[in-house]
Amino acid sequence: MATINNEDYFQINTDILASFPKHRLPLNLYIFRDDIAVLEPFYRKGNRLTDEQIEKLVALCEAGSVFVSHLDQEVYKQHIVKQLDLVLLDPHFSDGEVAEICILAIAKRYLNFYNQSVPEVYNALYRDVMVLTEYLWADKYRIMPFVRRLFRKAKPERHAVNTMIVGTWLWMQQFKEYTRKDLDRLVLALVLHDIGMCKTPQFILAKQGRLKPEEKEKVIQHTYHSLKLVQKCELTYDEVIHACFEHHERLDGSGYPQRYKGTQISTIGKITALADSFSAMICERCYAKAKTPEQAGRELHSDSRYDTLYSTPLATAFVQGGPMSNMIDMDSKADTEVRWLRNCALVFPQKTRAFAKNTRNVWIVSNCKHSLGAISAIRVKYSVRDV
Ligand SMILES: [Fe+2]
Numbered sequence: 106m107a108t109i110n111n112e113d114y115f116q117i118n119t120d121i122l123a124s125f126p127k128h129r130l131p132l133n134l135y136i137f138r139d140d141i142a143v144l145e146p147f148y149r150k151g152n153r154l155t156d157e158q159i160e161k162l163v164a165l166c167e168a169g170s171v172f173v174s175h176l177d178q179e180v181y182k183q184h185i186v187k188q189l190d191l192v193l194l195d196p197h198f199s200d201g202e203v204a205e206i207c208i209l210a211i212a213k214r215y216l217n218f219y220n221q222s223v224p225e226v227y228n229a230l231y232r233d234v235m236v237l238t239e240y241l242w243a244d245k246y247r248i249m250p251f252v253r254r255l256f257r258k259a260k261p262e263r264h265a266v267n268t269m270i271v272g273t274w275l276w277m278q279q280f281k282e283y284t285r286k287d288l289d290r291l292v293l294a295l296v297l298h299d300i301g302m303c304k305t306p307q308f309i310l311a312k313q314g315r316l317k318p319e320e321k322e323k324v325i326q327h328t329y330h331s332l333k334l335v336q337k338c339e340l341t342y343d344e345v346i347h348a349c350f351e352h353h354e355r356l357d358g359s360g361y362p363q364r365y366k367g368t369q370i371s372t373i374g375k376i377t378a379l380a381d382s383f384s385a386m387i388c389e390r391c392y393a394k395a396k397t398p399e400q401a402g403r404e405l406h407s408d409s410r411y412d413t414l415y416s417t418p419l420a421t422a423f424v425q426g427g428p429m430s431n432m433i434d435m436d437s438k439a440d441t442e443v444r445w446l447r448n449c450a451l452v453f454p455q456k457t458r459a460f461a462k463n464t465r466n467v468w469i470v471s472n473c474k475h476s477l478g479a480i481s482a483i484r485v486k487y488s489v490r491d492v
C-alpha cells in the first residue's frame with residue numbers, strides 16, 4: 106500500500122462511465138469509501154472487468170462514489186472531445202473548460218469534413234455543432250468564454266471555428282430574440298462558410314506575394330464550391346447559402362463574387378463577412394502579419410465596407426480592460442492535444458461533509474471557482490492506496 110499525496114480526483118457519472126468500452130476502460134478508477142473517507146483503487150486500466158464487477162461499478166457510480174485521477178484527465182478529456190455530447194453531462198466542467206472541449210471537438214470534425222467532404226463525415230460535424238447550440242441555447246452568455254478562446258494560427262479548421270464563434274457572438278449582440286432553429290442554422294452557416302476552400306489548390310493557398318489573375322479566380326471560386334458542398338449535404342436553407350456566398354461581398358460593391366452592394370447583402374452575409382475578416386486578420390498569413398484582436402476589431406469597425414450595425418462590439422471588446430482583453434491561447438492547447446485544466450470541482454456536498462468529519466485523509470488546499478455550497482466546491486488531497 107502506498108499513499109499518494111497532492112493528487113486530485115474527480116467524480117465520474119454513470120452516463121460518462123457507460124460511454125467507455127464496457128469491459129476494458131482506458132483509465133484507472135477509484136472508489137470513495139464513505140466509512141473511512143478514503144479513495145481506494147478499484148480498477149487498473151487495461152484489465153478486463155467481469156460482469157459482476159461491472160454491475161458493482163455501475164451501482165457505485167450511481168451512488169456518486171467512482172472517481173478518476175487527474176493523471177488520467179487527458180484520456181478523459183480526449184474521450185469527451187470524441188463524443189462531445191458527453192460534455193453536457195458532466196457538471197464539473199467550468200464554462201471555460203466546456204468552451205475548450207467544444208472548440209477542439211468542432212475543429213477536429215471540421216477538419217475531417219474539409220479533408221473528406223461527403224455527407225457521412227458532415228453528419229459528425231453537425232452532431233457536435235448541435236451539442237454546442239444546445240449549450241448556448243440554455244444561456245447565451247456562455248458564448249463569452251468562447252470569444253476569449255480564439256486561435257491565432259491560420260489553419261482551415263481554426264479559421265472556421267474562430268469565424269463561427271465571433272459571428273455567433275456578433276449576431277447575439279444584435280438579436281435578442283431568436284429560436285433554437287435560428288441559432289442552429291446560424292452556427293452551422295458560420296462554421297461552413299469557407300468549406301469550398303478545400304477545392305482550392307494548395308499551392309495557391311500557400312503562395313507568398315501577389316496572385317496571378319487566374320489564381321485569384323480560383324480563390325473566388327471557393328464561394329461556389331462551398332455552395333455545392335453544402336447542397337450535397339442537403340443544407341439548402343438561406344442562412345448557410347448567404348454565409349457561403351456573401352462573406353466576401355462588401356457594402357461598397359468592391360467584394361466578390363457578385364459585387365453586391367449595401368442592402369443586396371443579407372444580414373448573415375454581413376455578419377459572416379465581419380467574423381471572417383476578423384478571424385483572418387488576427388492570424389499570421391502569407392501576405393500579411395497578424396494583428397492583435399484589438400487592432401483588428403478597431404480597423405473593421407472603422408472600415409466603411411463593413412456594416413457598423415454589427416461591428417460595434419468589435420470596437421471595444423478587445424481593448425485593454427475590455428471583456429475580452431484577457432485572451433487564452435487555444436493554439437497551444439490544440440497543438441499539444443490539450444493540457445488538462447486542473448481546477449475541476451471534485452465532490453458533491455454530501456461527500457464534502459463526510460470529508461469534513463474525517464480530516465485525517467483530507468486537506469482543503471485551495472479555493473475553486475465552482476460553488477455548490479459553502480464548503481462543497483473545494484480542492485482536496487486524498488490518501489490513496491496505490492493500484
Ligand atoms: Fe472565404
Ligand SMILES: [Fe+2]
Nearest residue numbers: 264298299381
Ligand atoms: Fe473565411
